[in-house]
Amino acid sequence: MRGAPGARAQASFARRHHLFWWFRHAALVAWSMFIMFPIYWMLATSFKDAGEWVTWPPHWYPYQPTLYNYHQIFAFATMEKELSRQATEQVFSIWGAMGDSMLICTVSSLISLLMGTFLAYSVSRFGVGGKNFRYLILTIRMVPPIVIAIPILMYYAIMIPYTTDALFGTRISLFDSYTGLGLLYTATTLPFVIWMMLSFIDEIPYTLEHAARMMGAGRVYTIRRVVVPLVASGMVVTFLFIFILNWSEFLLALTLTHPNVTTLPVLLNKFQSAVEGRLYGPQAAIGTVITIPVVVLGVVIQKHLIKGFSFGMIRK
Amino acid sequence: MAEAGARPSGGAAGGARIRAGRGGGLAAWLAQERVFRLIPFVVVEAFFLLLLAVPFLLTLYISLLKWRANRPFEQAFFQGFDNYFDVLSDVEFWWALARTFYFAGVAVLLELLIGFLLAMLCAQEFKGRRLYITIFLVPMMVVPVVVGYNFSMIYIDSGPLNEVLAPVVQLFGGDPRIRWLSHPIAAQWAIIWADVWQWTSLTFLIFLSGFSALPPQLIRAARILGAGRWQIFWRVQLPLLKPVIVIAIVIRSMEALKIFDQSVLLTFGGPGNSTQTVAFYLWRQVWQFNKFGFGAAASIILLVMFSALIYYGIYLLVRERATLQREGG
Numbered sequence: 305m306r307g308a309p310g311a312r313a314q315a316s317f318a319r320r321h322h323l324f325w326w327f328r329h330a331a332l333v334a335w336s337m338f339i340m341f342p343i344y345w346m347l348a349t350s351f352k353d354a355g356e357w358v359t360w361p362p363h364w365y366p367y368q369p370t371l372y373n374y375h376q377i378f379a380f381a382t383m384e385k386e387l388s389r390q391a392t393e394q395v396f397s398i399w400g401a402m403g404d405s406m407l408i409c410t411v412s413s414l415i416s417l418l419m420g421t422f423l424a425y426s427v428s429r430f431g432v433g434g435k436n437f438r439y440l441i442l443t444i445r446m447v448p449p450i451v452i453a454i455p456i457l458m459y460y461a462i463m464i465p466y467t468t469d470a471l472f473g474t475r476i477s478l479f480d481s482y483t484g485l486g487l488l489y490t491a492t493t494l495p496f497v498i499w500m501m502l503s504f505i506d507e508i509p510y511t512l513e514h515a516a517r518m519m520g521a522g523r524v525y526t527i528r529r530v531v532v533p534l535v536a537s538g539m540v541v542t543f544l545f546i547f548i549l550n551w552s553e554f555l556l557a558l559t560l561t562h563p564n565v566t567t568l569p570v571l572l573n574k575f576q577s578a579v580e581g582r583l584y585g586p587q588a589a590i591g592t593v594i595t596i597p598v599v600v601l602g603v604v605i606q607k608h609l610i611k612g613f614s615f616g617m618i619r620k
Numbered sequence: 621m622a623e624a625g626a627r628p629s630g631g632a633a634g635g636a637r638i639r640a641g642r643g644g645g646l647a648a649w650l651a652q653e654r655v656f657r658l659i660p661f662v663v664v665e666a667f668f669l670l671l672l673a674v675p676f677l678l679t680l681y682i683s684l685l686k687w688r689a690n691r692p693f694e695q696a697f698f699q700g701f702d703n704y705f706d707v708l709s710d711v712e713f714w715w716a717l718a719r720t721f722y723f724a725g726v727a728v729l730l731e732l733l734i735g736f737l738l739a740m741l742c743a744q745e746f747k748g749r750r751l752y753i754t755i756f757l758v759p760m761m762v763v764p765v766v767v768g769y770n771f772s773m774i775y776i777d778s779g780p781l782n783e784v785l786a787p788v789v790q791l792f793g794g795d796p797r798i799r800w801l802s803h804p805i806a807a808q809w810a811i812i813w814a815d816v817w818q819w820t821s822l823t824f825l826i827f828l829s830g831f832s833a834l835p836p837q838l839i840r841a842a843r844i845l846g847a848g849r850w851q852i853f854w855r856v857q858l859p860l861l862k863p864v865i866v867i868a869i870v871i872r873s874m875e876a877l878k879i880f881d882q883s884v885l886l887t888f889g890g891p892g893n894s895t896q897t898v899a900f901y902l903w904r905q906v907w908q909f910n911k912f913g914f915g916a917a918a919s920i921i922l923l924v925m926f927s928a929l930i931y932y933g934i935y936l937l938v939r940e941r942a943t944l945q946r947e948g949g
Contacts, residue, residue, distance in 0.1 A: 328741045329748075335738060336755045342770035342817065343758070345780060349773060360778040360797060361786070419667070422660035430657035439934050444672070446930045447923065448878045450899040454906055454919040455675035462693055463678050491671050494664065523651050552763040554881045555899070559907060569765040573884065584773065591766040602761030603754065610825050613760070617867045617941050618829050 343595075350374070350588035357584040373589035398590060401571040408482055408567065409550040412489035417543050419490070420497025425531065427498070428505040429513075438502060442615060445495040452488075453559045460484050460560065480561045488556055493546040496612050500545065503616040504538030505531070541605045545612040548598050568594045676923075683916035696913070703917035712893060713918065716901035723808070723897060724876035727815040731872060732865070734816070735823030742824075743831040753828070760821040768885025771814040775800040775886070801887055804894035811882045811895055819875070823868050830864030831857075835947075860947065863940035870933045877926075898922065 349357060350373050351366040377398040426432045433440075460478040468476040478484030508531065516526045532539075554569040561570065568590070575587045602609065610618055649655060683703050687696030707713055738756060742749055759767070774781050777797040782789075786796035800806045834857060842856050880899040883889055889896040889904070896904075902922075906915035 328746070331741055332738070332752045335734070336752065338817070339755055339759055339821075341780075342767070342774060343762070345773055346766070346770050358776060358778050361783050362778055362780050364780070419660065419664055423664045426657050426660045430653075432657050432661045436938075439938055442934055442937070443927075443930050444668070446874045446933065447926060448899055450878075450880065450902050451919045451923050451926070452672070454902065454915045455679035456671075457906070458678055458682055458912065458916065459675035463674075466693075487671055491668065523656050548761060552765070554763075554765050554884075555878075555903075558884075559903065569763055569881075572765050572769060587769055588773070591763075591769050595762050595766050598763060599758060599761045602757070606754070606757055609757070609760065610829055613822050614826055614867060614871055615937070617871070617937060617944070618826055618833075618864060 346588045346591050346595075349584055350592045352585055352588075354585060373585040374593075376586050377589050377593070398568070398571065398593065401566045401568050404482070404565050405551060405567045408486050408489060408565075409547055411482075412486040413493065413543055413547045413550055415486075416490040416493045416497050416546060417539060420494050420542075421501045421535070421539060423494075424498050424501035424505055425527065428502055429510065438498065441495045441498055445492070445615075449492070449555045450559075452492075453556055456484075456488060456556075457560060480564050482565060485557060485560055485565060485567075488560065489550045489553065492553075492556070493549055495615075496546055496549065497542055499616045500542040500608075500611050501535065501538065503611055504535045504542075508534050541608040542612070544601050544605050545609065548601060551594070551598055679916045679920060682913060683920050685913050687913045688910050699913075703913045704921065706914055707918045707921055712896075712901065713898070715893065716896050716898040719808075719895070720877055720879060720897040720899070723812055723815070723879055724873055727812045727819070727879075728869065728872045728876050730812070730816045731820045731823045732868060735820045735868070736827050736865075738820070738824045739827035739831055742828060756824050757821050759818045760825070762818065764818065764881040765885055767814055767818050768882045771810060771817070771882075772801070772886050775810055802891050804891055807887045807891060807895050810886055811879070814882045814886060815876065815879065819872060823872060826864060826868045826871075827861070830861050834860055863943045863947075866936055866940045867944075870936050874930070874933055877929075 348363075348365055351369045351371070352363065353366070353368050353370045353372065356363050356366060356368070379397050423432075427437055457479065465475040465477045468474060478487070512530055512534075513526050516530045517523075521529070552569065553567070554573070557565075557567040557570050558573065561567070566574075572587060572590050572594070575583050575590070650659065682696075684698060684700060685696040686699040686702065687693065742752060742756075773779060777799045781800070782796050782798055785798070789796045789798070801810060838856055838860070839852055842852050847855065878899060879897050880903070883895055883897050883900040887895040889900050893901075902915060902918055905911045905918065
């Protein structure tokens with residue numbers, strides 16, 4: 305095992321190194337192909353015509369590339385008979401779900417970002433909540449979502465309507481509403497915001513705020529003019545990260561919304577159980593459409609992903 | 621902290637002077653140190669209390685009722701702990717739980733091994749390293765539902781997997797159009813591989829940053845003292861990486877135990893119940909069979925079970941993070 309000194313050892317080291325070079329690239333290329341293939345297959349399917357979705361032997365690339373699937377999901381209204389005859393009479397438009405997803409994810413991520421940033425500031429500067437607060441907040445994230453979904457369902461569908469009925473005389477149900485799902489998304493992403501913003505705020509020297517305060521700036525003014533500009537890029541990264549999380553969330557959206565509000569992952573699932581059999585092509589097109597923006601965002605904030613996913617446990 | 625507590629009077633006075641024109645009594649009161657520091661805390665805690673704690677109390681109450689959602693809530697009546705006995709004596713509940721742990725265990729083990737190997741291969745600088753890293757991190761950002769869909773496309777009977785395997789299968793005279801997702805064990809592995817496909821990227825990323833944070837002086841010192849590659853790996857690098865490994869295990873296990881999306885998209889729990897995880901099982905009980913009391917009891921039981929696990933997981937995280945910071949500083 306021990307590397308002996310001398311020229312012969314040097315030569316054997318070089319040979320071994322060369323072998324190692326091949327081994328390394330072989331392993332990395334193999335894994336890259338494993339990673340890229342499902343994505344490629346989705347892209348290819350999304351450009352395939354209805355007849356090519358499932359054929360034996362399968363077509364490795366679309367023989368007759370078509371934008372029909374994209375036409376179908378981006379249709380504003382019922383399509384021309386000619387076009388829609390190719391697959392099914394039923395036309396699934398993505399616009400409603402896209403709007404719902406965008407609205408819920410953006411608003412709840414923004415609220416979560418605001419609340420989480422202020423709390424992180426408070427925890428970092430004043431030690432609010434005790435020494436272990438930053439760890440306690442993780443429990444919310446670690447509880448399986450189904451355990452949260454069942455109580456929330458009963459809360460939204462029973463308790464809140466009954467309470468509002470008694471208090472104001474009208475039944476307000478948060479079940480299947482933008483507010484209901486948005487509130488829950490805010491709650492589930494708060495731990496991530498607090499962790500990521502803590503790691504950003506902890507890096508700012510306290511002396512800056514101290515100086516501002518000594519010169520007579522108010523508290524809010526200090527935060528707005530001294531702290532926020534310094535953590536602005538961190539806030540953007542955090543926002544993008546939790547936006548991705550909310551964008552991909554499936555269980556809560558599936559369980560707490562049914563006919564009215566539909567997010568994109570739920571829409572994709574609906575195609576799965578379509579009556580006329582599965583619509584592979586439009587499904588692939590929807591998959592592509594929801595994946596591409598997220599992957600682009602992800603590549604932009606790649607360096608910071610680890611802070612989010614590992615709760616700031618690992619520094620990079 | 622001590623510094624912050626030492627001069628609230630001066631700061632508050634300064635703040636009050638500048639804002640004397642618009643700030644009223646309320647603003648001055650809010651700007652006091654002891655009030656101001658608590659504002660975000662109170663807001664967030666009130667939010668959690670209203671949105672999470674109250675529903676749990678409600679769930680505790682409903683778990684004691686005999687009630688199905690196909691009847692109005694007023695007709696539900698109190699029946700004590702029957703729901704809890706029902707859940708605990710349901711064999712399928714325990715099977716689903718065991719299956720969840722089985723999936724999570726196998727998937728996390730594979731993710732750790734593959735992620736560690738890939739990170740080791742990418743630890744040093746070489747040509748093309750950045751490209752590989754970018755590719756390896758892509759799955760993490762793909763929507764889980766889309767992953768489920770993608771894998772279902774690959775596993776269908778006239779999909780690419782069967783096409784690749786066709787020469788081998790035909791050699792033995794079999795029909796190459798295997799229905800993978802109709803076989804219990806193959807379906808279970810389909811779910812595990814979908815999870816590995818997506819989350820090896822995370823373990824890879826964690827280990828990669830672990831490798832890059834290793835102090836190079838120690839490794840150089842070991843090499844000068846005559847240690848071989850294997851010795852350096854086992855005696856120097858691995859012990860230094862231990863906290864990172866523990867953190868990766870805890871974070872991944874906690875996430876893997878939530879497994880749900882792939883069960884729905886790939887197999888819908890089937891064939892039979894062979895890919896029914898505990899989340900999927902509960903979803904079925906509540907949203908398909910409307911057994912609300914049963915679901916409430918089950919979610920309380922699960923919460924109790926998981927809270928022990930979560931407590932231990934967080935304890936480990938805190939401990940290893942402290943180790944990391946000691947090493948870093």
